[in-house]
Amino acid sequence: MSDRSRETPRKEPAREPVKEPAKLGKTQRQYLVAKLIEAQAVPNQAALVELLAAEGVVATQATVSRDLEDLGAIKVRMPGGETAYAIPALPKEQLAPEDHLRRVFGDWVVEVAHSDNLVVVRTPPGSAHVVASALDRSGMPGVLGTVAGDDTILVVVAADLGGAAMARRLSDLAGI
Amino acid sequence: MSDRSRETPRKEPAREPVKEPAKLGKTQRQYLVAKLIEAQAVPNQAALVELLAAEGVVATQATVSRDLEDLGAIKVRMPGGETAYAIPALPKEQLAPEDHLRRVFGDWVVEVAHSDNLVVVRTPPGSAHVVASALDRSGMPGVLGTVAGDDTILVVVAADLGGAAMARRLSDLAGI
DNA sequence: GATTGTGTTGCATAGAAATGCACCATCCCG
DNA sequence: CGGGATGGTGCATTTCTATGCAACACAATC
Numbered sequence: 001m002s003d004r005s006r007e008t009p010r011k012e013p014a015r016e017p018v019k020e021p022a023k024l025g026k027t028q029r030q031y032l033v034a035k036l037i038e039a040q041a042v043p044n045q046a047a048l049v050e051l052l053a054a055e056g057v058v059a060t061q062a063t064v065s066r067d068l069e070d071l072g073a074i075k076v077r078m079p080g081g082e083t084a085y086a087i088p089a090l091p092k093e094q095l096a097p098e099d100h101l102r103r104v105f106g107d108w109v110v111e112v113a114h115s116d117n118l119v120v121v122r123t124p125p126g127s128a129h130v131v132a133s134a135l136d137r138s139g140m141p142g143v144l145g146t147v148a149g150d151d152t153i154l155v156v157v158a159a160d161l162g163g164a165a166m167a168r169r170l171s172d173l174a175g176i
Numbered sequence: 177m178s179d180r181s182r183e184t185p186r187k188e189p190a191r192e193p194v195k196e197p198a199k200l201g202k203t204q205r206q207y208l209v210a211k212l213i214e215a216q217a218v219p220n221q222a223a224l225v226e227l228l229a230a231e232g233v234v235a236t237q238a239t240v241s242r243d244l245e246d247l248g249a250i251k252v253r254m255p256g257g258e259t260a261y262a263i264p265a266l267p268k269e270q271l272a273p274e275d276h277l278r279r280v281f282g283d284w285v286v287e288v289a290h291s292d293n294l295v296v297v298r299t300p301p302g303s304a305h306v307v308a309s310a311l312d313r314s315g316m317p318g319v320l321g322t323v324a325g326d327d328t329i330l331v332v333v334a335a336d337l338g339g340a341a342m343a344r345r346l347s348d349l350a351g352i
Numbered sequence: 353g354a355t356t357g358t359g360t361t362g363c364a365t366a367g368a369a370a371t372g373c374a375c376c377a378t379c380c381c382g
Numbered sequence: 383c384g385g386g387a388t389g390g391t392g393c394a395t396t397t398c399t400a401t402g403c404a405a406c407a408c409a410a411t412c
Contacts, residue, residue, distance in 0.1 A: 066360090074253060220368060242390090
């Protein structure tokens with residue numbers, strides 16, 4: 001399952017006039033899958049196949065399985081033992097792995113502090129959004145979201161990880 | 177899977193002197209399961225059975241499956257497509273579903289605005305943290321995290337959903 | 353236009369997880 | 383003790399998900 005099913009990098013000729021009969025592209029189908037599983041609790045892949053069919057999109061369970069993998073979807077347990085799919089956050093790409101993040105942090109991060117499940121990252125004036133963007137795209141586990149100002153980034157950290165652990169990790173990345 | 181396997185509510189007689197040969201109680205086994213899947217990436221239940229065996233605890237895949245359900249564990253996708261189990265945080269409860277959220281929003285939310293993938297929710301002074309807490313616990317899909325001030329909540333929205341959609345959803349909840 | 357390469361999909365099946373059922377242990381009353 | 387109720391487990395099986403493989407579609411290149 002390593003390198004299969006990468007996004008088509010080429011332009012879409014957009015030959016379809018205005019109709020959407022039953023044969024969408026992969027990207028569009030996956031977008032629909034994401035929408036469906038966010039809008040309602042989808043218990044399994046067979047149900048998802050049916051939902052897609054109801055939208056006029058034909059696909060097999062195998063394809064849906066691959067779509068969910070591409071989307072990074074996971075199966076979560078609802079309180080009553082029911083299961084549903086969910087998409088943790090960023091669908092994919094993050095082609096800038098830890099190396100890039102380390103470089104960015106090493107260059108621009110001057111201080112890391114934390115409080116509860118928040119981490120405050122300081123940068124030179126005007127650089128916050130660059131760093132925050134890199135952090136966002138890195139898909140670093142435990143990072144729920146970031147808010148960037150001019151020279152400050154607020155990192156919201158997963159509760160089960162904690163701001164202290166994340167602060168330590170980010171400090172290491174920055175080499176400080 | 178409705179009401180099976182509830183925790184033993186009774187006291188443990190603790191008849192075992194000091195030895196732990198191979199027959200722990202359910203609770204202890206589940207605690208061990210939680211520790212194991214936190215300490216390392218466990219790809220599947222068979223592996224977990226082996227790990228338990230290595231600890232001197234005998235259990236079948238069926239039992240492990242039920243344990244994971246009780247723990248509320250989910251199977252997450254690692255970057256490379258590998259899978260591992262994880263325990264989200266709160267094992268369960270969060271029984272406050274949309275009804276509670278709707279009531280809280282209806283009572284305390286006075287304005288909803290958005291920008292990019294952020295949504296700003298305004299409340300009467302001092303009420304922000306209550307609303308944010310309810311929103312957090314609701315597990316509403318697309319909500320990555322919240323930051324609450326005194327009368328303002330900043331909601332970080334999943335990039336694939338967007339602030340506009342979330343703002344609409346929250347406005348509906350608040351009935352405004 | 354033929355060739356080749358890349359990417360996507362379905363089919364069939366392997367692999368993993370959930371569960372119906374039976375059985376056993378414990379506890380609770382009378 | 384003797385029911386009877388409750389809960390936990392294993393076994394066997396079903397249900398659900400992942401994947402090897404071949405076919406196909408499309409684009410780039412010759």
